[in-house]
Amino acid sequence: xxxxxxxxxxxxxxxxxxxxxxxxxxxxxxxxxxxxxxxxxxxxxxxxxxxxxxxxxxxxxxxxxxxxxxxxxxxxxxxxxxxxxxxxxxxxxxxxxxxxxxxxxxxxxxxxxxxxxxxxxxxxxxxxxxxxxxxxxxxxxxxxxxxxxxxxxxxxxxxxxxxxxxxxxxxxxxxxxxxxxxxxxxxxxxxxxxxxxxxxxxxxxxxxxxxxxxxxxxxxxxxxxxxxxxxxxxxxxxx
Amino acid sequence: xxxxxxxxxxxxxxxxxxxxxxxxxxxxxxxxxxxxxxxxxxxxxxxxxxxxxxxxxxxxxxxxxxxxxxxxxxxxxxxxxxxxxxxxxxxxxxxxxxxxxxxxxxxxxxxxxxxxxxxxxxxxxxxxxxxxxxxxxxxxxxxxxxxxxxxxxxxxxxxxxxxxxxxxxxxxxxxxxxxxxxxxxxxxxxxxxxxxxxxxxxxxxxxxxxxxxxxxxxxx
Numbered sequence: 144x145x146x147x148x149x150x151x152x153x154x155x156x157x158x159x160x161x162x163x164x165x166x167x168x169x170x171x172x173x174x175x176x177x178x179x180x181x182x183x184x185x186x187x188x189x190x191x192x193x194x195x196x197x198x199x200x201x202x203x204x205x206x207x208x209x210x211x212x213x214x215x216x217x218x219x220x221x222x223x224x225x226x227x228x229x230x231x232x233x234x235x236x237x238x239x240x241x242x243x244x245x246x247x248x249x250x251x252x253x254x255x256x257x258x259x260x261x262x263x264x265x266x267x268x269x270x271x272x273x274x275x276x277x278x279x280x281x282x283x284x285x286x287x288x289x290x291x292x293x294x295x296x297x298x299x300x301x302x303x304x305x306x307x308x309x310x311x312x313x314x315x316x317x318x319x320x321x322x323x324x325x326x327x328x329x330x331x332x333x334x335x336x337x338x339x340x341x342x343x344x345x346x347x348x349x350x351x352x353x354x355x356x357x358x359x360x361x362x363x364x365x366x367x368x369x370x371x372x373x374x375x376x377x378x379x380x381x382x
Numbered sequence: 383x384x385x386x387x388x389x390x391x392x393x394x395x396x397x398x399x400x401x402x403x404x405x406x407x408x409x410x411x412x413x414x415x416x417x418x419x420x421x422x423x424x425x426x427x428x429x430x431x432x433x434x435x436x437x438x439x440x441x442x443x444x445x446x447x448x449x450x451x452x453x454x455x456x457x458x459x460x461x462x463x464x465x466x467x468x469x470x471x472x473x474x475x476x477x478x479x480x481x482x483x484x485x486x487x488x489x490x491x492x493x494x495x496x497x498x499x500x501x502x503x504x505x506x507x508x509x510x511x512x513x514x515x516x517x518x519x520x521x522x523x524x525x526x527x528x529x530x531x532x533x534x535x536x537x538x539x540x541x542x543x544x545x546x547x548x549x550x551x552x553x554x555x556x557x558x559x560x561x562x563x564x565x566x567x568x569x570x571x572x573x574x575x576x577x578x579x580x581x582x583x584x585x586x587x588x589x590x591x592x593x594x595x596x597x598x599x600x601x602x
Contacts, residue, residue: 151581154588155569159501160562162570184486186588189595190563191493195540197451205464206446210439212468213475218433221479317577338578342553 150179157186178262282308282345290359290375298357300380305334305348305357307378315339315361322362324370325354326377336366356380419444420487427488431478438475445489446471449496455564456500466503470496501566547597555590558583 149172155161156169173180278299287297287310294312298305307323315321321344323334334357337344348357358377360370423444429437449470454463474492481491548556557576561567569587573580594600 151584151588154586154591155562155584157591158559158562158587159498160567160569160572160587162568184490185595185600186591187494188486188490189591189598189600190497190559191490192594192598192600193544193563194448194452194493196544197455197541198447199451199454201446201450201467202464205450205468206439206442209442209446209468209471210435212472213435213438216472216476218431218475218479219477221431338552338554338582340553340576340578344552 298378309344324358326356327354423488453500504566558586
């Protein structure tokens, strides 16, 4: 029912970085997806908060021009909202839209609606984002190991996961990416790639297995199955 | 010139105050400023919606610096920016009764509208054809235009806070957001400009904004 793309567009939509067709598509979707509408409202407020940094004192002539014009500009009445738009009542009192009604039918054993689950998932995701952001900040404060060619890499590993924090990475030529590797007695396995233009990379790498170190190389876009260039750093994760 | 040779160039905010805090600095501990102003703006806009011109004038005084600053960043041309700002506020007056504080704050409502107006203008003016638009994109690279803005009003703390939070984004997140918000690029144009896949840009815009939201502690 929903084009899978629409939800991925919430950020671009909040920044007005979509074309007119996509804008309409997203807005149609928002009317029936409360979860998406909440997210967009938050992202919009975030974008708007950026303007706090750029305030400019307007000339007095602008003020008098605006006030002059509104003196003769009639106001529109408070609109009878389009029926599918949600009302300004608390969330739990809002009328159930067709899409939400479908969601309510799909009540789970735990008594949660799909919408509730979406919200919980989003909360969890935010929590996870915050935790990994915190961990990254903590990690990036440790010295890290220098990369051959510039930048540094700090690593911490617990069980099967490793958090890596790379800083001041030199920009790579087009078509090149940074690739992380798990290095262990069992060989070298890819742990993912990072954009060649990223200055800083914070990444949770999973599937460390028996790896004893994390290495970084420069590879063609898309990454390689095995390293094809020299190792820039080999950071131990087990002692 | 590659986009990343000078990653800070894309977002050239006014001169920094105090020591630079880089991506590794501690989470912002300063309380969110301006929340009183937020509630006040909501109230003023609702009163304006009931025809209160004095409330509207006060709302203008409160928000016009942000609107003008935003529009000017997108459009660059001072005369055009004032013209668009004027239109924005007249439209705010006209539609004020439709403002619903349950859906977001007055300042978000006004800034969202202003941004859309500015972006629509920059897209229609700068590009009657794709080719011209492409040329316009290239021209943008070497002329930032914001530096000559001298009449900065009291916004230093906010500016610092915003800069600090932007610094905490990854390069792609930051560039995707600033190119879109301050330049009016679509995500496709951002992808072309940064030479990264469009899917990546969409994702970075979203997760970058989410990270910014958490750093700035934006309510709505």
